[in-house]
Amino acid sequence: MGLQFYNTLTQRLEPFSPLNGKTVRMYTCGPTVYHYVHIGNFRTFSFQDILRRTLLARGFQLEHVMNITDVEDKIIRNAVAQGKSLQEYTSEYTKAFLDDSALLRLERPERMVLATEHINEMVEAIQRLAAKSHTYESEGSIYFRIASFKDYGKLSHMNLSGNVAGARVDVDEYEKDDARDFVLWKAQKPGEPAWETPLGTGRPGWHIECSVMAMKYLGETIDIHTGGVDLVFPHHENEIAQSEALTGKPFARYWLHAEHLMVEGQKMSKSLGNFYTLRDLLGKGYAPESIRYLLTTTPYRKQLNFTLDGLKAAAASIERLRNFQYRLDNENFGEGLSEPLEARQEAASKKFNEGLDDDLNTAEAAAAVFEYIREANSAMDSGQFLAGNRPGAARLLASFDAIFDVLRPTASEGGMSDSEIEAAIAERQQARKSKQFAKADQIRNDLLAKGVILEDTREGVRWKRKQS
């Protein structure tokens, strides 16, 4: 079957292949850094991480650009209110975004770019659009005239014909000719930060930022453009209008959009106030990898309802994976190879890859691995899992973790490293041998206090980290 994605532009599943060889040129709309990013935003960024890792696992190379929107109405309002420069205000939230992304193990795009460092290129793009008669000026601001771009609406598939000129009341009453025309350049309002440019003193609109930075670093036609579904209209529709009006070429070949993270039937959003930041959840004792697991194991085109119970279930799933890895690494198995079990492993591996290939169906992919783990665990219990099955099982677990990346525990503050834990366990075993049971119990309790649970089994002592 091969890798295929649902393309918002064509509304179909399409086999994926990049325009040039094995390099995928991808653009992602990054965050607006006026506040801490919430985990709804991180659902979209986590989907992009799964996309990245799947492309890499299929042998592609990536040229992935993500922007940081560091000039925008809310940013300006907050910065002015706090008497800070834009840069002073946004740098704190940009850093927080990068830190949170790292905690969630989101691979860094090859290039992260700031809107405010591309003002000249934006001015130039607007001048070129003006030269091609796609713009008009009103009260010092410059607008894109969507009636000048015949394909407007092709991404969002909205029937826009009904409300063009006829729906207008009296254009003189409005600053825009058509209510849907969007701003390319905003004239400075009193007290606002602004750039002095050949277009006048002002700042760029949000949409032009992405068109300019995507094309600057990735070329006029890029392979994949991603974002959350709320960006389809108007943001991505406007990006297409600007870019294609400039170049006459298709702007992006595959448009992939992540569905929302919901809370009790509503989109998680800053304006509704129903959001958690990563910091909020870490403060409640949840591990970053539980949050990552929850956000990524529901396929990206399905809405996902956020609950704390969901996070607990995610932690339990991770624990199952880690315990299996522990058994695999530490138990002694009989000589030989169980052929049926090996066949099960190969079937699971195939299903895992087919799940990801099918428009990143992470639920199918993960289910295949868990099914195998269940069977392998009972084969271990009954002595049917043999030493020869170990490498195949380890490979399956490694290919799972190359995408989901949850096996490694995040070192918590004051937490213990694996070797410190092993050393404490050895000391406890020594104490038990010499019948110092109080000391042995003390070591066990100390470990528990640090979040490490010991289990005495026939094969020896097993340990695991407690998941919150």
Ligand code: AMP
């Ligand atoms: P913003 O900083 O508002 O531009 O949002 C950054 C990214 O997060 C965009 O791709 C949005 O579409 C996405 N986003 C915002 N809210 C949610 C949500 N509740 N669930 C999933 N993605 C979201």
Ligand code: ZN
């Ligand atoms: Zn964008």
